[in-house]
Amino acid sequence: MDGIRLDEWIEDTPPRCPRCGYDLRGSPSLVCPECGLKASVGELSREAKRARREAMPFQDVNWRVRCGLAVGLGAALVCLATRWAGMTGVMLVVGAIGGLVTTGCGAQAFRARGLSEHARQFLRQEPELVLAGVVTVLGLLLMVGSIWLA
Ligand SMILES: [Zn+2]
Numbered sequence: 001m002d003g004i005r006l007d008e009w010i011e012d013t014p015p016r017c018p019r020c021g022y023d024l025r026g027s028p029s030l031v032c033p034e035c036g037l038k039a040s041v042g043e044l045s046r047e048a049k050r051a052r053r054e055a056m057p058f059q060d061v062n063w064r065v066r067c068g069l070a071v072g073l074g075a076a077l078v079c080l081a082t083r084w085a086g087m088t089g090v091m092l093v094v095g096a097i098g099g100l101v102t103t104g105c106g107a108q109a110f111r112a113r114g115l116s117e118h119a120r121q122f123l124r125q126e127p128e129l130v131l132a133g134v135v136t137v138l139g140l141l142l143m144v145g146s147i148w149l150a
Contacts, residue, residue: 052119
C-alpha cells in the first residue's frame with residue numbers, strides 16, 4: 001500500500017493534489033482520484049509549503065486595511081485643513097499620496113481573495129471585504145476630492 005501515512009504527514013493542512021488541489025486526506029493511494037496525477041509525499045509536502053508561502057504576505061491583511069483607514073482619515077483631515085488655509089499645493093500632494101496608500105491598503109484584501117484555495121487554508125483570518133471596500137473607496141475619494149477642491 002502506498003497511501004499517505006499520517007505519521008509521514010507533518011504539514012498543518014491536509015495534503016492536496018499539486019495539479020488540481022483535490023483534498024487527498026484519507027485517499028487510499030497517492031494517485032489523485034480527480035485528475036490522475038501521481039505525487040510523492042515529498043511533492044505533496046512541497047505543494048503545502050508553496051501554498052503557505054503564497055499566503056504569507058496576506059497574514060496581516062486586516063491589520064493593513066485598518067492602517068489604510070487611519071491613513072485615509074488622517075489625510076482627509078489634512079486635506080480639509082490645508083484647503084481651509086489656502087495651501088492648495090500641499091492639499092493636492094497629501095490627497096494624491098494619502099489616496100494611493102489608502103487605496104493600496106484596501107486592495108490588499110481583494111488580492112487575498114484571489115489566492116488559490118489551498119493557500120487560503122493557511123490564512124489565519126478571513127479578509128474583511130466590506131471594510132476593505134470602504135477603505136478603497138475612501139482612498140479614491142481622497143484623490144478625486146483633492147483635485148476637485150483645488
Ligand atoms: Zn489532482
